Amino acid sequence: MTENTRDSDTIDNDAINNNEITIEFKNVNKWYGDFHALKDINLKVHKGERIVICGPSGSGKSTLIRCINHLEEIQEGQIFIDQQELAGSEKQIDNVCREVGMVFQQFNLFPHMTILENLCLAPVWANKLPQIEAEKIALKHLHRVGIGDQADKYPGQLSGGQQQRVAIARALCMSPKILLFDEPTSALDPEMIKEVLDVMVELAESGITMICVTHEMGFAQSVADRVIFMDVGEIIEEKAPYEFFNNPEMDRTQKFLEQILSN
Amino acid sequence: MTNPTIFVPKPDREAPAQAKGFLHWLKHHVFNGWFNSALALSLIAIIALTVPQVIQWAFIKATWVGDAANCKTSPDGACWSFIAAKFRVLMVGVYPAAESWRGIVGALVLAILIITTITNHLKGKVLIVAWLLLPVFGYWIIGGGFGLNEVDQSSWGGLMLSVLLALVGIIVSIPLGIVLALGRFSGSPITKSLCIGFIETVRGVPLITILFMSSVMMPLFLPPGFIIDNMLRIQTGMIFFSAAYVAEVVRGGLQALPKGQFEAASSLGISYPKTLYLIVLPQALRHVLPPLIGRCISMFKNTSLVIIVGLLDFLGMIKSASLDSEWLGFETEAYVFGAVVYFSICYSLSRYGAHLEKSDPVLQK
Numbered sequence: 001m002t003e004n005t006r007d008s009d010t011i012d013n014d015a016i017n018n019n020e021i022t023i024e025f026k027n028v029n030k031w032y033g034d035f036h037a038l039k040d041i042n043l044k045v046h047k048g049e050r051i052v053i054c055g056p057s058g059s060g061k062s063t064l065i066r067c068i069n070h071l072e073e074i075q076e077g078q079i080f081i082d083q084q085e086l087a088g089s090e091k092q093i094d095n096v097c098r099e100v101g102m103v104f105q106q107f108n109l110f111p112h113m114t115i116l117e118n119l120c121l122a123p124v125w126a127n128k129l130p131q132i133e134a135e136k137i138a139l140k141h142l143h144r145v146g147i148g149d150q151a152d153k154y155p156g157q158l159s160g161g162q163q164q165r166v167a168i169a170r171a172l173c174m175s176p177k178i179l180l181f182d183e184p185t186s187a188l189d190p191e192m193i194k195e196v197l198d199v200m201v202e203l204a205e206s207g208i209t210m211i212c213v214t215h216e217m218g219f220a221q222s223v224a225d226r227v228i229f230m231d232v233g234e235i236i237e238e239k240a241p242y243e244f245f246n247n248p249e250m251d252r253t254q255k256f257l258e259q260i261l262s263n
Numbered sequence: 264m265t266n267p268t269i270f271v272p273k274p275d276r277e278a279p280a281q282a283k284g285f286l287h288w289l290k291h292h293v294f295n296g297w298f299n300s301a302l303a304l305s306l307i308a309i310i311a312l313t314v315p316q317v318i319q320w321a322f323i324k325a326t327w328v329g330d331a332a333n334c335k336t337s338p339d340g341a342c343w344s345f346i347a348a349k350f351r352v353l354m355v356g357v358y359p360a361a362e363s364w365r366g367i368v369g370a371l372v373l374a375i376l377i378i379t380t381i382t383n384h385l386k387g388k389v390l391i392v393a394w395l396l397l398p399v400f401g402y403w404i405i406g407g408g409f410g411l412n413e414v415d416q417s418s419w420g421g422l423m424l425s426v427l428l429a430l431v432g433i434i435v436s437i438p439l440g441i442v443l444a445l446g447r448f449s450g451s452p453i454t455k456s457l458c459i460g461f462i463e464t465v466r467g468v469p470l471i472t473i474l475f476m477s478s479v480m481m482p483l484f485l486p487p488g489f490i491i492d493n494m495l496r497i498q499t500g501m502i503f504f505s506a507a508y509v510a511e512v513v514r515g516g517l518q519a520l521p522k523g524q525f526e527a528a529s530s531l532g533i534s535y536p537k538t539l540y541l542i543v544l545p546q547a548l549r550h551v552l553p554p555l556i557g558r559c560i561s562m563f564k565n566t567s568l569v570i571i572v573g574l575l576d577f578l579g580m581i582k583s584a585s586l587d588s589e590w591l592g593f594e595t596e597a598y599v600f601g602a603v604v605y606f607s608i609c610y611s612l613s614r615y616g617a618h619l620e621k622s623d624p625v626l627q628k
C-alpha cells in the first residue's frame with residue numbers, strides 16, 4: 001500500500017478549508033422495536049468532507065446514513081443539516097432533505113421510465129423546472145458519468161454498473177449539497193465496480209460533501225478524509241485513513257481490518 | 264510478470280443442424296411416451312367423431328334463408344334464418360325502430376375508440392379521458408336527453424344493453440378499485456378499515472344478491488321522493504361489485520413493488536401523492552394487467568345475471584326469442600349464436616391483453 005501524504009494528517013488539522021459544519025448528530029438513538037440500532041451517536045461532518053463508514057453487517061451504518069435523509073426516524077436526539085434541525089412538519093423535513101441526495105445498493109431506478117425520464121422526474125415534479133431545462137441538466141450529468149448515449153433506453157437494458165452510474169446522475173440532477181452512498185458497489189459484478197468507483201472519485205474531487213457506506217477499502221484510503229468504524233450501533237473509532245488502517249486503536253477495529261484485508 | 268500469452272477467441276461455429284420436419288415433431292412432441300400417445304389418440308378419436316357432425320349440422324345441412332317452414336324441411340341442419348329474423352331483437356331488444364340508428368352510432372364510436380387504441384393512435388392522457396367519457400356518451404346516445412328523444416329504459420335490451428352495462432361497469436370500477444386499493448394500502452387506520460370493510464363485504468356476497476339488493480331493496484332505504492331509476496341502481500351494484508375485485512387485484516400489484524422505489528422517490532424529494540401517481544401506480548397496474556383483463560372478461564359475462572332483475576340483456580333476448588311461437592324448437596341455434604358472440608368478445612379481450620404484455624418494453628426483462 002502506498003502512503004498518501006494527506007492521510008497522515010490528523011482529523012483536526014484536516015485539509016478542509018471551510019470549517020462550517022454541514023451535518024451534526026447529537027446523542028442520536030434509534031430502535032427497531034426492541035432492537036437498539038443506533039446508540040448515542042455524536043458526529044460532526046464538515047462542508048466538503050468525504051467520509052467512509054465501514055463495519056460488519058448489522059452494525060447500523062446504513063441506518064445511520066438513512067437517518068440523514070429521513071428514510072429512518074430517530075427516537076432520541078437531534079440531527080442538524082446546515083444548522084436546520086431535521087424535525088417538525090413533513091414539509092419542513094422535505095425542505096431540509098432537499099439538500100441531500102442518495103445512491104442505493106440496489107440502484108432503485110424507476111424501471112417503467114427511460115433513463116432520461118428517470119433523471120428529469122424529480123427536477124420537473126419536485127422543483128418545477130421546465131422540461132427542456134431539466135433535460136439539459138440531465139444530459140449534462142449523464143455525460144459526466146459517461147453514459148450520455150443511453151438516454152432513451154430503459155434501466156433493464158443497462159448493465160449494473162451503468163445503472164448505478166445513472167442513479168448517481170439522477171441524484172446529481174437535484175444539485176444536492178450532500179451525497180449519501182449506501183454500499184453503492186455491493187450489488188455489482190467485480191468488473192463493474194471500477195467504473196462506479198471512478199465516478200465517485202471524480203465527484204469527491206468536485207468538493208461535494210460525501211458519506212459512503214462501503215467495503216471498498218482502496219476507495220477509503222485514496223479518497224476519504226475520515227474513516228468511521230461502527231459495530232453494534234455505536235461509532236467505535238473515527239480516524240484519518242492512514243491512521244485508521246495502520247494504527248487502529250480498538251481491538252474490535254483491528255479484528256475487522258484483519259478479516260477484511262486478508263481477502 | 265512474464266509476457267502474457269495473447270488470448271485469441273475461437274471463431275463462432277454454426278449450430279448443429281437439428282432434425283426437422285413434421286414426422287420428427289410428431290415423434291418428439293406428440294407421441295413421446297405412452298401417456299402422451301394415449302392422450303393424442305383419444306383426442307383424435309373425439310375430433311373424428313364430433314367435428315364432421317358439427318360441420319354437417321352447422322353448414323352443409325343448414326338453412327340460411329326463409330322462414331320456420333323452410334327450416335322444418337331440413338330437421339338435421341341448423342336454422343340460421345331464425346337468427347337472421349331475430350337479429351334486431353338480439354342486438355337492441357325492443358328499442359324503438361325509429362331510434363335504432365343510435366345503437367349503430369354508439370357501436371361505431373366504440374369501434375373507432377377500440378381501433379385507435381389498438382393501433383396506438385390514442386396515447387397517454389387523451390386515451391384515458393376518451394375512455395372515461397365513454398360511459399357518459401353511452402348513456403346519452405342510448406337513453407337520450409340533451410337534444411335526443413328520451414327512450415324508456417324498459418325498452419333497452421339485447422347485446423347493446425350487455426355491452427353498455429359491462430363497459431360502464433368496467434370503466435367506472437377500475438378507477439374506483441384503484442382508489443379503494445390505495446386506501447387499503449395507506450397508513451391511516453380509518454381509511455384503511457373503511458376500504459377493507461367495503462371490499463370484504465362486497466366480496467363476501469354473490470353478485471345476484473347485490474343485484475337484488477340494488478333493484479328491490481335499495482328503494483326502501485332511500486328517502487321518499489328520492490328516486491334513482493332501476494337501470495342506474497343495477498349499474499351501481501355492478502360497479503361496486505367489480506370495484507371490490509379490481510381493488511384486490513391492484514393491491515397485489517402495490518404489494519409486489521419493492522420498497523426501494525418509495526425510498527428513491529422520497530430521497531429525490533418527490534411527495535407521497537406524486538410518488539403514487541408517477542411511480543407506484545404505473546408499475547403496479549402494468550404488473551396486474553393480466554388479472555385486470557380477466558376481471559373485464561368476467562364482468563362482461565356477469566352482465567347476463569341482470570335477467571333475474573327483469574332486464575333483457577343479450578342472453579335474456581336469446582331466451583325470449585326462442586320462446587316465439589312462430590319459431591319454436593330452435594333454441595339450440597340461438598344459444599350457439601350466443602356462445603359464439605360471447606366467445607369472440609372475451610377471446611379478443613384476452614388476446615389483446617396478451618399482446619399488451621408482450622409489447623411493453625418494461626415487462627420485457
